[in-house]
Every structure is written in structure tokens, then in C-alpha cells.
Amino acid sequence: MPVPAPNLYPDFNTIRLSHLYLNVSDLAASRAFYVDTFGLQVTDESDTHIYLRALEERGHHCIILQKSDQPGTVETMGFKTYAEDDLDRAEAYFSARGRPTEWITRPYQGRTLLTADNHGIPLEFYHKMDRLKPIHQNYALYHGVRPLRIDHFNCFSPDVDASVAFYNDIGFRVTEYTEDEESHALWAAWMHRKGGVHDMAFTNGTGPRMHHVAFWVANPLHIIDLLDLMATTGYVGNIERGPGRHGISNAFFLYVLDPDGHRIEIYSSDYQTLDPDHEPIKWDLKDPQRQTLWGAAAPRSWFEHGTKFVGTETQEAQLKATPIIAP
Structure with a gap:
């Protein structure tokens, strides 16, 4: 659609x-x-x-x-x-x-x-x-990855077209999307309100489930700092994917899991989408640069693992098309 x-x-x-x-x-x-x-x-x-x-x-x-x-x-x-x-x-x-x-x-x-x-x-x-009170200039508090603000949610949806239609009706605007070339159905979409690439995104999969919540950081070096810290304080097994640069959003990223399996993205360097006539960017599902600009595919866990919403039943995705998955 x-x-x-x-x-x-x-x-x-x-x-x-x-x-x-x-x-x-x-x-x-x-x-x-x-x-x-x-x-x-x-x-x-x-x-x-x-x-x-x-x-x-x-x-x-x-x-x-x-x-x-x-x-x-x-x-x-x-x-x-x-x-x-x-x-x-x-x-x-x-x-x-x-x-x-x-x-x-x-x-x-x-x-x-x-x-x-x-x-x-x-x-x-x-x-x-x-x-x-503001604390953004209280630099003694800055540690870890130095998270500046919550940036977006991403959820698995059993029908991305239906999710996009619903959120579009309440004013969320599509910035980028992935289309399955055979069915012309949406496999994923990124939608915003605040003028970044997204406040809410949807990925095809068993859902609804949360895929991840993301935090914005000032530059990719803070992501490297977090990786060094996690690798030496007992969290190396919680590092799931990255670091890398997305094709979609152009952002530098890292995905980690918290102690209960909630996926957290650290996110930096995307772009503004303030204009109301900002044209969405289309990606093909099989484009190797869609996931990562440098061509590295995501692991299988990234397409399968998510966290459920309390009291909400899930259903399998209607679209059976598959992306490129790392071996």
C-alpha cells in the first residue's frame, strides 16, 4: 500500500x-x-x-x-x-x-x-x-553513555500498513519506510511528531511488542565509552548489535539489552524533518545498506526478540517477506 x-x-x-x-x-x-x-x-x-x-x-x-x-x-x-x-x-x-x-x-x-x-x-x-531544574550544564553528572533525551519507540507490528494508517490519522508523519517489492506492503516505517526521524517506528513481526526504546546522545564517542564500560563491568553479554551507522535515519547506533531483556538503542546524528511537506524516503527490503550503511546485516535476534505489553495479545505478522539476516 x-x-x-x-x-x-x-x-x-x-x-x-x-x-x-x-x-x-x-x-x-x-x-x-x-x-x-x-x-x-x-x-x-x-x-x-x-x-x-x-x-x-x-x-x-x-x-x-x-x-x-x-x-x-x-x-x-x-x-x-x-x-x-x-x-x-x-x-x-x-x-x-x-x-x-x-x-x-x-x-x-x-x-x-x-x-x-x-x-x-x-x-x-x-x-x-x-x-x-535544568541539569544539562551540570557536567559532574555526566557518565556512562551520557544520555541527553529519550528519542523514540520502535514496535513490532503484525500489519505495518494498518499501524501507519492509524498513527498517520493522529498526525504522525512518515519520514522513511521499507517496502516489500513483491507485495508492495510496508515492512517497516518511521514516523515523527517532534521533527526528528521518528517518535514511533514499526517493524514487521509478531506483535504488538516493543522492539526498543532509544536515547539520543551527543556523539558516537559516547557509545564507544559505554561499550568499554559494559565490556569490563559484567555486561558484555548484554551487547546485541553495533556499533554502526544506519542507512535508514543515517544515525550512529548501538543496541543493548537490560537485565530483563528490554532492548535499548543508543542513537546519535540523525537529521531534522520539520517541514510539513518533507518527502519520505523509500528503501527496498533487500537493500544491504538499509539496516546498516556499511552493509553489515543485523543478527536474527534483532528480528525476533521483543517485549510484550501487559494484557495485550500478540498475533503473527501478515507479511511473510524476510530481510537480510546475518549468518
Whole structure:
């Protein structure tokens, strides 16, 4: 199916992705990974939760680690709206399309709408979050990979065309996409709100499941620093793929797994997509430079491993086309 024309005037206005609830088995082990090794900053913690933010962020949190009897799962993905009344318009929008809606209470957030997309990915929308003092010039805090901000989500979808149509209708715009030349179906797509390559991306596969959450860093040298640290502090087995440079997005990347198997991407040097008439870039599924500009294929785990959403059933992908996979 062709990429849909962008909807520049959606029913409600989403600014960007915001935060993610990750279910974990051991808060101490997760803290050692995300704080001591990776470099996120603790904004609050208890016996059941740890709230984290990256170094450039003013909002209270971008990652919430939640001790759970369902570790290795995701509870919700969060997005920020432009205005308070966008929340009411969002509730009307999702209700009219038969999607569940519920007003929930979240610590450090204002009014929050819990809903789900067309495949059941749990989404929450809010406008107000507690604001914290800036720390981006407090360089004594910079360690690990020096994560500056949360950048994007990527999810496995059983029908990428349907996912793209749904998010396009609420104002997300396609920047790049992979098309299967035989069926002309979408195998993957990258969609944005904030003016980068993507806030949300979809990869063909059993889903819905989270493929990864990504953090933006200032330059690739910080990725090398993290690799050296992980390799000498007991995390060498958590390094999955990279470092390398993507063909799609042109970003320098590394993929690692946290102690519960959640995949984290470290991401640097993509490009801006601010113009509303920005034309999406098409890639062929069999192009060896699609995955990595330098031609290196991704491992099989990258196409198969993902983390489930709590309470959401998965289904096999409709499209059976396969990409290039490393031997």
C-alpha cells in the first residue's frame, strides 16, 4: 500500500513521545544498569518504582522502572499533548473508534488518558508533568553513555500498513519506510511528531511488542565509552548489535539489552524533518545498506526478540517477506 498523505490537522495535537513504564524483576539490578552504567538520573525511588530522566530533560521522568511479577514486559508508552484540551479531544477521538479510554492517576503527571492503538499497544497521553531544574550544564553528572533525551519507540507490528494508517490519522508523519517489492506492503516505517526521524517506528513481526526504546546522545564517542564500560563491568553479554551507522535515519547506533531483556538503542546524528511537506524516503527490503550503511546485516535476534505489553495479545505478522539476516 502507498504511504498515506500526512494529516497536518489531526483531531488532537501530540507534541512528542515522553516516557515508558518498564516492568522489571529486580530494582537494584535495574538501577545498576540504568543509573550506574547507562547514566540516567534518579528523580524519585521507592521499594517498587524508580523514576529516571535524561540529562537535557526538564520533565520529571522518561523511564519508570516498576517492580513486577511480569518482568520483561511494558505497561504503557507515554506521549505529551500540546494543550490540556487536547486530552479531551483525544478521548473523543479514541472513543469514536471503539478504543478503550480511561482517566488515570499517575505520580508527577496531570490529567492522564489511558487508551490503546489499533493493535492494542497501551498508550497514555498527558499535558502537564512536574518540571525540574535544568541539569544539562551540570557536567559532574555526566557518565556512562551520557544520555541527553529519550528519542523514540520502535514496535513490532503484525500489519505495518494498518499501524501507519492509524498513527498517520493522529498526525504522525512518515519520514522513511521499507517496502516489500513483491507485495508492495510496508515492512517497516518511521514516523515523527517532534521533527526528528521518528517518535514511533514499526517493524514487521509478531506483535504488538516493543522492539526498543532509544536515547539520543551527543556523539558516537559516547557509545564507544559505554561499550568499554559494559565490556569490563559484567555486561558484555548484554551487547546485541553495533556499533554502526544506519542507512535508514543515517544515525550512529548501538543496541543493548537490560537485565530483563528490554532492548535499548543508543542513537546519535540523525537529521531534522520539520517541514510539513518533507518527502519520505523509500528503501527496498533487500537493500544491504538499509539496516546498516556499511552493509553489515543485523543478527536474527534483532528480528525476533521483543517485549510484550501487559494484557495485550500478540498475533503473527501478515507479511511473510524476510530481510537480510546475518549468518
